[in-house]
């Protein structure tokens with residue numbers, strides 16, 4: 328199988344103002360080496376995207392938007408569309424658990440956003456994962472199945488090449504509760520099985536699947552060595568220069584493991 332680049336995504340969430348974000352990018356640029364086998368993506372606040380896009384070397388950092396609205400243009404006060412983000416970012420997060428659970432985004436919003444991203448040539452990072460309650464009921468596989476099916480409805484095989492999946496168990500996000508490598512391996516197996524069912528064996532092998540949820544510098548290497556994991560979606564630890572730099576280095580040292 329062709330070697331896949333590891334993908335490390337920093338989700339800064341609603342942290343850092345424009346100035347702080349710029350200073351932080353400047354610091355990261357000094358410690359994060361450019362490696363051919365690792366793609367590093369930063370998702371700052373929407374406000375800082377424009378200035379950071381002028382600041383970064385795109386060989387070192389690509390950019391992602393944390394959120395957008397699925398219509399392209401129109402009377403949608405306060406919203407920003409994928410069409411408006413085109414050229415500014417390469418990736419967009421879709422279906423992050425905070426969007427689903429704090430802002431009550433539903434399956435149909437998430438499906439529309441995946442389609443809007445693809446329509447504007449942006450790569451959607453579709454986040455899926457079960458809550459603690461769903462997990463306690465043994466529903467993990469069912470949730471993965473439903474969220475994938477809903478998010479990918481109407482995505483063609485050709486479009487699917489541009490989709491990234493992030494497995495983020497809700498109970499592990501921002502909580503310090505780590506999913507075990509076995510949990511992650513099993514969930515990602517379920518994801519690839521379903522992708523195979525929808526798009527075929529090659530697509531299932533080639534799709535990049537990330538793990539996210541309380542990843543820190545000392546756990547990154549373990550997740551990256553877990554079968555099926557092609558990268559990481561990092562929240563809290565991505566706001567610390569040393570932590571994030573160490574995570575990127577761990578990706579460079581990780582072996583292909585599918």
Ligand code: PGA
Nearest residue numbers: 500501540541561562563
């Ligand atoms: P965390 O966040 O690393 O702080 O758990 C991950 C995420 O929300 O993507």
